[in-house]
Amino acid sequence: MHQRETDVPPAGRVDAATEAFVTHRNLLFTVAYEMLGSAADAEDALQDTWLRWADVDLDTVRDRRAYLVRMATRQALVRLRTLGRRKESYVGPWLPEPLLTAPDVAEDVELADSVSMAMLLVLETLAPTERAVFVLREVFGLDYEEIADALGKSRAAVRQITHRARTHVAARRPRTEVSAAETGAALEAFRAAAETGDLQGLLDVLAPDVVFLGDGGGLAQAALEPIVGAGQVAELAAGLSRFGVASLRPVRVNGCPALVLRLDGRVDTVLAARVDDGLITGLYAVRNPEKLSRMDTEMVLCR
Incomplete structure (x- = not known):
């Protein structure tokens, strides 16, 4: 027809x-x-x-x-x-898909x-x-x-x-308004301590009730349940030093400071954080490779 x-x-x-x-x-x-x-x-x-x-x-x-x-x-x-x-x-745990964002989003x-x-x-x-x-x-x-x-x-x-x-x-968002500089400083302290396996340095930047969520989606190794408490999260982060976390680099993800771990040149993990009163209260590690495909291209978000 x-x-x-x-x-x-x-x-x-x-x-x-x-x-x-x-x-x-x-x-x-x-x-x-x-x-x-x-x-x-x-x-x-x-x-x-x-x-x-x-x-x-x-x-x-x-x-x-x-x-x-x-x-x-x-x-x-x-x-x-x-x-x-x-x-x-x-x-x-299911985490949102991280986006590498342009500076104007921040x-x-x-x-x-x-x-x-x-x-x-x-x-x-x-x-x-x-x-x-x-x-x-x-x-x-x-x-x-x-x-x-x-x-x-x-x-x-x-x-x-x-x-x-x-x-x-x-009732669920951060208790106080947190600047990008404050989040970036907390993540930099976390990165420096994780790089050397400095447990005390990690404990100093983690809130006592910090929650770590890892998203592997069944395609990459990740904790299947939330990890709660500064001690347990610090031990997990200190273990990153064996991967050579000098490759853990600061980036802007979803308009906010974050860290990206690259292994053999590819994005392995995106690590974002929630900060309250200068301490990290939430750490979100996205490792599901299906959610990392946009981490090499800046996305333009706007209102």
């Missing part, structure tokens, strides 16, 4: 759709990534968004940016529920905080709809009407969900 000529969109309309999508692509990726914690799933959500966007009558769209954000949100929400089922059978303090590994782990504790509402409202500043339209909820319901999500996150 031959396609009728009227079924083919005019070239100008295709170009306009493409231009709008490309213009806002980094924003759409950031929205999807914050909702999913997975760059691979965020890319899939964007692909689904594009396929739907290409069929939209642009003459009916008043605000293309807002329309695209709503579409990307819906696609990410579908994937978030699927991702939740996948995590149930994941081997060991300059936007609110954005850097919202995509930090620590915050993404807090967002993991929200229900899918709560996470979507929190991200759209608190990070991207959408009004209640826009969020209600995106999620098929009433404005009143969105307000209630926002309050619930905000309270939930506030």
Whole structure:
């Protein structure tokens, strides 16, 4: 069956759709990534968004940016529920996929905080709809009407969900605002102590109730349960010295200071941290090779 000529969109309309999508692509990726914690799933959500966007009558769209954000949100929400089922059978702790980020991400303090590994782990504790509402409202500043339209909820319901999500996150995020310099200093002290196997140096920078999470995904060796307590985490970190952690180098991951361990030239581990009152309260080691493929290319995130 031959396609009728009227079924083919005019070239100008295709170009306009493409231009709008490309213009806002980094924003759409950031929205999807914050909702999913997975760059691979965020890319899939964007692909689904594009396929739907290409069929939209642009003459009916008043605000293309807002329309695209709503579409990307819906696609990410579908994937978030699927991702939740996948995590149930994941081997060991699940950590967000780390991204090597451009310097300008760190300059936007609110954005850097919202995509930090620590915050993404807090967002993991929200229900899918709560996470979507929190991200759209608190990070991207959408009004209640826009969020209600995106999620098929009433404005009143969105307000209630926002309050619930905000309270939930506030109870779990770092107690005080932590600067990038403070996080970087704590990680540098950790790196220096780990490099020499200095147990006392590690204990000095680790909070007594520090939690270490390792994500190997069944594809790389990692602890299958959280390791809790400064003593146990310090012993684990001191053992890194046998790998020659001079190759443990500072980088910017998800807009925040982090460390990358390379073995034989390849990225073996990305180590991010949560810092409270100058001490490391959380260490997050991503070793699953499927989550490290983007660590050689800077990603552009934006609001």
